[in-house]
Amino acid sequence: MSKTGLSLIDATTYAPTVPECRTKKDCYSCSVKPCVYAVQTHEAVRLIQAGARTTLVRQLTKLPKKYVNRLYHLLTGHSSPRGLTQFTDAWFRESEHRMLQASTVWRIHNLVEPLGRSKARILLDVYDVYLYSVNKPLLDITRIVAVLKLVKASVWESRQCQHCHKFYLTPVDENLGDTCPGCRIYYHFRCVLCGAALAIYTLGRPRSACEACATQNNK
């Protein structure tokens, strides 16, 4: 299977969960071993189908290397790229849209994490909700892991936007005036002061004020 997770709306074609076990929440500590294996394997399969590499699958499910490699080969027909992707935020910083979706991922994670599921299940749930939440997903599952790592390592922090008052993620070394990526995109097309739509011909040029503001100030 090629890595086409982004073009599909469902992260995987499998059922979202195995039947609930009596330990509820995280079955990884379940006393019935076959139950644990079933849950771990199911999560591993879904992770692989969502585009996760074997290193990540092993980290999250705690399944043995050989077993995960075999699963990966069975499902994809080839072996997994080695290692994890680079731990850097350069790719995100290239685009406001990527940063905006990173904030979306982080907000979804904050809702999903307290439910106390396994690490694999949390990631899968975040990924599924993310795919349903955005029109055009830009982040694959590896990038989603990167977002969560960047926050955990304090490379990124959350700030509150002064315009829309939502919390968003930003690199700690960046100071863009407490404006979220969503509002930054919005104000490419709207006046910061009065909210009027900017005339097409002023787009891309340095602007001190929009036409509406200029008219008002000249009165």
Ligand SMILES: [Zn+2]
């Ligand atoms: Zn169980």
Ligand SMILES: [Zn+2]
């Ligand atoms: Zn904002």
Ligand SMILES: [Zn+2]
């Ligand atoms: Zn204006």
